Structure formats: C-alpha cells, structure tokens
Amino acid sequence: MLTPLNCQPSPQLSTMPNSQSQLASRHVAVIGAGAGGIVVARELSREGHRVVVFERNSQIGGTWVYSPEIESDPLGVNPDRTRIHSSLYKSLRTNLPRELMGVRDYPFVPREGEDRDPRRFPGHREVLKYLEDFANEFGICELVRFRTEVVFVGLELGKWRIRFRCENGAVDEETFDAVVVCVGNFSLPRVAEIPGxxxxxxxxxxxxxxxxxxxxxxxxxxxxxxxxxxxxxxxxxxxxxxxxxxxxxxxxxxxxxxxxxxxxxxxxxxxxxxxxxxxxxxxxxxxxxxxxxxxCTGYKYDYPFLETNGIVTVNENRVGPLYKHVFPPALAPGLSFVGLPFKAVPLPLFELQGNWVAGVLSNRIALPSKEEMLADVRAFYAALEASGKPKHLTHELGDSLPAYMNWLAATCGRPAYEEWRKEMYIATNINRLANLESFRDVWHDNELSRQAYEEFSKFTTNESSQNNSHMNV
Structure with missing residues (x-):
C-alpha cells in the first residue's frame, strides 16, 4: 500500500560497500549558490567529487540576500521587467525555530556579535549570516564562480554541456559529468486568474x-x-x-x-x-x-536554461518525472534537482538530498533501474490523483515530511529523523495557527528545545548554546 509520498523501502536501492576502490570522483556542476547550492556543494566535496558552483550574483545566499528594490512590474508577469531575485520583505523573520533550520553537524545556534540576531525566530539577515558562516567554515566560496549566469544546460555525447555568461559579457562553455540544479524557487511569481x-x-x-x-x-x-x-x-x-x-x-x-x-x-x-x-x-x-x-500566491518552478528534449517538463508546477523529487529516471544520475519540496525544513532537506546525489554519483549508493524509478513515479502520481491532491501541489511535503526525511536518511546510511524535530515542527505549526502575532516570541516547547541543544553540544561549544540563551527573546 502506498504512503502519501510512496516512501516505502525499495529493495532495489542499496548502499554499496564503502571501499575507496569502488568509489568514483565526478566533475559536477551545481547551479545556484543559495542555501541549497552551498549545502549540496559541501556534500559533493565530502564525497570526493570535483565541484563548480555557478552563481549569477556577487555573493552566496540566494533568496536570503535582501534587496529593498522591487521589479518594474510589481505583479511580476511582464517578461521585459527588471528582475530582482530576492522575495524578502524588510521585517521578515523565520517561521521555523532556529533549532530546526540548520544542517545536522553545523547547527544554527546563536552567535555573539553586534550584528547578530539571537532570537529563536531570527530575521532574514541572521539566516544570511548563518549561510555565510557555513560557506566560510567549509570553504564553499572557493568553489563558486560569482557573477556567472548559466544560459544553457544540455546533454551532448554523454556529457553535460554548460554555457555561461561571464561578468564581462563573454559567453563560454564547459562540460561536466553531472549537473545538480539548485536555483531556488522563489523568484518567478504565480498569480491568480481573476475574471475581469x-x-x-x-x-x-x-x-x-x-x-x-x-x-x-x-x-x-x-x-x-x-x-x-x-x-x-x-x-x-x-x-x-x-x-x-x-x-x-x-x-x-x-x-x-x-x-x-x-x-x-x-x-x-x-x-x-x-x-x-x-x-x-x-x-x-x-x-x-x-x-x-x-x-500571495506562490511561485513557479522555472528552468529556462535547461534543455532535455522534453524529457523533463514543468506542468502546473509539477517538475517531472522525478524519482523522489530528485532524479529524472531517463537522465539519472547525471541530472538531479535539489530543493523542490515545500512545506518542509529546507537546510536539513538539502543536506540529505545532496548526500543522496553525492553518494549515487560516487557509486556508494545504487539507484533502481530507470524502469523501476519511472514505475515508482507513476505510482506516486496515481496516488496523488486518487487522493484529490492537485498537480501544482506535487512537491508539497507537509505531513509527509518525516517519512520522506527518514527514507532519505535510510537510503544514505544516515541517522533517522529525530523525534524532537518532528514534534517541534508540529508544535510550531499548531502555535502559529493559534497565535499568528506572537508565535515567534511565545512558545511552550522548551523541553524539545532542550533536547535539540543537547544534540547540538556534540557539534559546537558555542557559549550561547551552553548557557541556554536560546530560550531568551
């Protein structure tokens, strides 16, 4: 019987013996240096792959880089409008507590500094600071080609050819063994259709x-x-x-x-x-x-640079066919997408998806056959249709988040999704619905927070995490 995300264990997908003689090192392009791109770059690098990250802007952070400017068309539908990548409003604070937001071995704990925001639900500037800290800690910026816009990605003679525009306007190209698309999904508006x-x-x-x-x-x-x-x-x-x-x-x-x-x-x-x-x-x-x-109607998935001869399409915001929201069966493992699911916890999701992609590319993890993956996708789509879920919500996780995360963790040989994470996610959503104005500053899950910081102590000696300052507003 199918679960809502068809996340039952797959006997065809196994972890191979971790022998260096069996592992492969690939030349991998990551498109986008937002939160997804930098986390994926770390996972790929740790697996021994040679990584290049393409970023059209001048810094890492993607959608977390705030700009006070707006586009020339406030509705965002005129194709000739000026383009602004950021969708942040000035006062935005996270709607998830920081305990949930960080990657597992680099938790998002409060840090000292005049420009830091120690609140449990910090503002967008603090999230960008965390991403910059992460990139510096793991040397990600050394992998990034800034001010470089990807204009074409296509498969030619078994290699992925990427054409890109440099800062000086010159167009160049390079070939890669694999491409991971991490461009983010919060810059091309969807608008409601209104008669008249x-x-x-x-x-x-x-x-x-x-x-x-x-x-x-x-x-x-x-x-x-x-x-x-x-x-x-x-x-x-x-x-x-x-x-x-x-x-x-x-x-x-x-x-x-x-x-x-x-x-x-x-x-x-x-x-x-x-x-x-x-x-x-x-x-x-x-x-x-x-x-x-x-x-306030969300965004469209959009990959104008990607040419797959119709193999991968975007139809009513369904990017597919994709096995477990990541691999197109006919093009796996050379092409993958990280960060499509929403109503999720982004960075831990990027970490597990990125580790899966990295492990598959190194031959540490085996994918099912293309036919088996496609059958899984079709079964997933059929289950969505039978449940009445519209196509544009294909990549919504919501209640299925723990099952999906646990499936990824098991596939990658990582620890299961901790119970405190699941309970804190649920408690936050309940508190948010009941207290729209105050849920970021008044909460009742202190025991779950204590469990989180007990786990974080394995990875950090940050003084603020040791003295429980995370409990202060």
Whole structure:
C-alpha cells in the first residue's frame, strides 16, 4: 500500500560497500549558490567529487540576500521587467525555530556579535549570516564562480554541456559529468486568474515585490492567499491599510486571531470577479470597492536554461518525472534537482538530498533501474490523483515530511529523523495557527528545545548554546 509520498523501502536501492576502490570522483556542476547550492556543494566535496558552483550574483545566499528594490512590474508577469531575485520583505523573520533550520553537524545556534540576531525566530539577515558562516567554515566560496549566469544546460555525447555568461559579457562553455540544479524557487511569481482583471482599474502586486506596509496606508487591500507570506503580510497591514480582505481557498474564520478579527480584517473564499468600477466580488457574495490586490500566491518552478528534449517538463508546477523529487529516471544520475519540496525544513532537506546525489554519483549508493524509478513515479502520481491532491501541489511535503526525511536518511546510511524535530515542527505549526502575532516570541516547547541543544553540544561549544540563551527573546 502506498504512503502519501510512496516512501516505502525499495529493495532495489542499496548502499554499496564503502571501499575507496569502488568509489568514483565526478566533475559536477551545481547551479545556484543559495542555501541549497552551498549545502549540496559541501556534500559533493565530502564525497570526493570535483565541484563548480555557478552563481549569477556577487555573493552566496540566494533568496536570503535582501534587496529593498522591487521589479518594474510589481505583479511580476511582464517578461521585459527588471528582475530582482530576492522575495524578502524588510521585517521578515523565520517561521521555523532556529533549532530546526540548520544542517545536522553545523547547527544554527546563536552567535555573539553586534550584528547578530539571537532570537529563536531570527530575521532574514541572521539566516544570511548563518549561510555565510557555513560557506566560510567549509570553504564553499572557493568553489563558486560569482557573477556567472548559466544560459544553457544540455546533454551532448554523454556529457553535460554548460554555457555561461561571464561578468564581462563573454559567453563560454564547459562540460561536466553531472549537473545538480539548485536555483531556488522563489523568484518567478504565480498569480491568480481573476475574471475581469484586464478592465479592473486598481493596483496589483505580487508578494515577491512587497517590502513594507507603508505603500498600502489608508487603502482597501485584498490579499489573495493565506500561507506563509499571506499571513505575515496581512498582520503587517493591520493598522496601516483601511481594510484588509483575505481571499483564500480554504477560508476558515477561526484561523484569524482575536486582534485581527476586530481590526478591519475579513476572510473570504476566492474572488469570483472584478469590475471596471473597482468592485471586487467574492464567492461568498460580498462586494467591496478595492484599491489594491496583493497576490500571495506562490511561485513557479522555472528552468529556462535547461534543455532535455522534453524529457523533463514543468506542468502546473509539477517538475517531472522525478524519482523522489530528485532524479529524472531517463537522465539519472547525471541530472538531479535539489530543493523542490515545500512545506518542509529546507537546510536539513538539502543536506540529505545532496548526500543522496553525492553518494549515487560516487557509486556508494545504487539507484533502481530507470524502469523501476519511472514505475515508482507513476505510482506516486496515481496516488496523488486518487487522493484529490492537485498537480501544482506535487512537491508539497507537509505531513509527509518525516517519512520522506527518514527514507532519505535510510537510503544514505544516515541517522533517522529525530523525534524532537518532528514534534517541534508540529508544535510550531499548531502555535502559529493559534497565535499568528506572537508565535515567534511565545512558545511552550522548551523541553524539545532542550533536547535539540543537547544534540547540538556534540557539534559546537558555542557559549550561547551552553548557557541556554536560546530560550531568551
């Protein structure tokens, strides 16, 4: 019987004897030096592979590099718009506690320094600092070609040819044994389809271009979507916007906390139509004159540089076919993707996926046959369809996160996903739903946090982790 992620043990996939004579060293390209790219680069390097990381920007960090600038098209749909990679808003803090966020042997503990943020749910600058610390600790920056944009990746005569544009504008190319795509998935906006929107006179923006609440002062705002960015931004708009109307497919009024519900915030099902006189009609029959529609509707997976002759496609945000969200069966192990799953804990996920890719490329871990992998993918898609899960949520983990992480860990010969991690993830989500305004600063899982820091003590002697300063706000 299939689990939701088809993560049952696979007898065809085994760990080979760890004999140096059997291990291979590959020339591997990693595309992107965000959190996924630098973690994968470390895993590949540890496995003995020769690694080159391509990064179009001038520093590591990817989406965690904040920019106050926004694109020329605030909605993010004009193909000729200026492009801004960052999707961070100025006040963003993590929605997961730092205990969950770090890689296992380099925990995300508080560090001393005037520019450090010791809070349990730190701001985005602290996450970038952690990524920089990680890169420095493991020598990752030495592997990165900065200001180098990949413009083509394709398989030619058994090798992966990468064409890239250098900082001076010159285009060059190089061949590799394998390519790992780690470009991140938070820069190309998805927007809601709204009947009548072409004639609607108001403003539209995607959360990708939201930086602060001030431009919305005194305005009537519709926020479409109520996941991570939708909840954060809605909270920020309280007391700034004149009215806030949240349109959400799963609208449940009990998920609004008490303060929100008495501060000109209304929750609705999705928009039915909009009109040229400025009115917005919701599916519950409510009609509102609106100034701004803010799309907090997520992002598209996009790989314009990748040419696979139709073997790998992106269809309604399903990247596939991919075995366990990583390997396209027909092109494995030479091509892989790390970081596609969402509603997950990113860095530990990158670490295990990266270790799997590294082990497969070195011949330490054997993949099933292409036919077996493709059959597994088809069974997974069939299970999603039978459960009623839409295609655009193919890569959503959520409740299946522990099963997927444990499958990866077992496959890689790594320790299982710790119970405290699972319980802390669940406790954080429950606390977040119950206390949207305060969940980052008030919590009740101190025993789980104690267990986390007991484990971290194996890897760090950081004074702040020893004196339990992580419990302070």
């Amino acid at each position: 929107i072409d004639e609607w006179p108001g403003e539209q923006m995607h959360s990708h271009n939201y930086r602060s609440p001030e431009p919305f002062r005194g305005k009537v705002v519709v926020v479409i979507g109520y996941s991570s960015s939708g909840t954060d931004i809605s909270q920020e708009l309280i007391g700034v916007a004149k009215e806030i109307h949240i349109a959400w497919k799963s609208a449940k009024t009990e998920l609004l906390d008490t303060q929100s519900s008495i501060n000109s915030v209304s929750l609705h099902p999705m928009i039915e139509s909009v009109h040229k006189d400025g009115r917005v009609v919701f599916q519950d029959g409510c009609i509102v004159s609106v100034d701004v529609i803010l799309h």
